[in-house]
Amino acid sequence: MKLIESVPNFSEGRREEVVREIVDEASKYSNIKVLDWSMDYDHNRSVVTLVGEPEPLINALFDMTKKASELIDLRDHNGEHPRMGATDVIPLIPVMNTKMDECVELSKILGKRIAEELKIPVYLYEKSATKPERENLSNIRKGQFEGFFEKIKNPDWVPDFGPAEVHPTAGVTAVGAREYLIAFNVNLGTDRLEVAEKIARAVRHISGGFRYVKALGIELKDKGIVQVTMNLTNYKKSPIFRVFEVIKREAQRYGVPVLNSEIVGMVPLKAIVQTMAWYLQLDDFKEDRVIEKKILDTF
C-alpha cells in the first residue's frame, strides 16, 4: 500500500458548517482517512489532515477544492492569516512506499484538473515549483487575493495551470509536493529565556544550524520553564535524534537540564525507525521489519 498525506488549508475558520461540508467531501471516500481538522477564528482559516492512497486522495482533494469554491467567497473574507484562495494551499507529502517524485507528478495532475474544471489558476510550489522564486509559498502568496488581480498579469507570475485570470470568488490556489513536517519541542529546566533562545540559534538553519530546522526560544509561563520549539522540515536530512543530541549538549554548556520533549501531532513510521536505529546502532533496520508495516503492505 502506498500512502500520501495532504494538509489542505481553506479560507474559512468561522462557519463550522462550511468546514464540515468540505471535510465531508473527503470522508465519503472509504479509503481516505481524515486524521484531524481544526478551525482558527482569528486566522479565519481551517486545516484538514488526510491520508490515503494516491488516486482516491487526489480525487478527494479535488472534490474538497470544488466544494470550497462553491461555499467560500474571498470578497467577504478577512482574517489575520494571509490567503489568496478559497482553497489556499494543498501540499502532498510522501508517507509510505512513495517517493517525492510521485508526489510532484500528482501535484501536477491535481493542479491541472483544478485549473481546467474549476477555472482556478494554480501555482506549483516547493518541490513541484517550476521556477526557484515559486518554491517558497509566501513568495507566491505576496499581495494576497486582492493583489492577485494585478500580479497575475505580470509575465513572471503566469500561473502554472489555468487562465491568467483570478477566479472572482475563489482566487488562486497553490499545489505542491513537500516533505513531512515534524513539530518537535524540547523543554528546559530553567526560566531563563535567553538559554532557550541561544540554543534555538545554535540549531536553526537561518543562524548557522541544521539546514531543515526552524527554531525559536519561548517561555512556558504556567510551568515556569522555557522551551526550544521547532519545525523539522525534512526529518530525513536533519533528523530528530541529531537535533535533540545537539540541544542536550548545548543545554549542558549552560548548566541546564533537558526536562523532556514532545512531538506534536502525527509522525511517519520512518522517522521513528530512524531514531531507534541510530540510538541502538542498528546498521540494517528498515520499516519493513515492523510487523504493522508488513501487514499494511498486504492491503
Place this chain on the structure above:
Amino acid sequence: MKLIESVPNFSEGRREEVVREIVDEASKYSNIKVLDWSMDYDHNRSVVTLVGEPEPLINALFDMTKKASELIDLRDHNGEHPRMGATDVIPLIPVMNTKMDECVELSKILGKRIAEELKIPVYLYEKSATKPERENLSNIRKGQFEGFFEKIKNPDWVPDFGPAEVHPTAGVTAVGAREYLIAFNVNLGTDRLEVAEKIARAVRHISGGFRYVKALGIELKDKGIVQVTMNLTNYKKSPIFRVFEVIKREAQRYGVPVLNSEIVGMVPLKAIVQTMAWYLQLDDFKEDRVIEKKILDTF
C-alpha cells in the same frame, strides 16, 4: 484492527512438500499474513510465523494442526530438537490492540478444539498454564513423544484438554499465550570472548541481570569479534534500550567499544515507539501517533 502473532512449530524439517502443505493451510486465508517459514534438517523441525486477526488466526492454526496430524507420523520421526507432537507447540502473542488476557482465552478455545476434533491431548503453557510446573514448555515436553505414553497416566500430567491418551501418530500439543520475543545482538570491538561472556552474565536473568533477558557471549570468527547474543522474552518489562545502555556501560568498563547491534526478524511497533520515546525523553507518545498505525486501525 487487532493483531495476534503465532509461531507454530511442526515436527517436519526434511520433506519440503509436507511443510508447504501445512503453510498453505494458513495462506488460503486472505486476512492472514505468513511473515516467514523455515525448515531445519538436523532438528527435523519447521517454524512458521503468521500474523492476523484473532478469529481467522485461530481457524488457520487449527487447519494447520489438522494437516500436520495427517501428514506427520511421530513414530518415524527423529531429529536433534526435542518434540512431543506433530504440531509441537503453538504460541499466541499479542501484537496490536490486543491484551495478554485475550491471547490466553484464545489459546483455550484453540486447545479445546484441537483436543475435541482431532483427539490430540493439549497442554496449556506459559501465560495460559493452569499449574506453575506447566509454565515452562521444556518441563511439559520432558520425556518427549515416546515418553508421553507413560507420562500422561500420571495424575500430575493429565492434559488440559482431551483424552488422557496420546494420539498414536500426532502425539500431544502445547498451546499458550506469551509475550513477543525479540532477538537482539550487540557486537563488540574485540576478539576477547571473556568480555562478551562477562557482559552476558551482567545482563541475563539467571546470573543476576534483567528478569526477561537470556544472554550468551559468542565469537564471530569470520569477523574477528565477539557478540552478546540475547533473547528478550518481555520487551515491555526488560526493554531493549535499558539492556543496550547497560551493555554499553559494561563494555566501557573493559575498554571495549560497541561496534553496532542487530535485531533479528520482525519487531512490533510498540517496541520501536518505546525506544524512541525513552531516548528523546518523550513523556507522552504512544503508537496511535504513528500515521501507519492510524491507517491500520481503520481496517
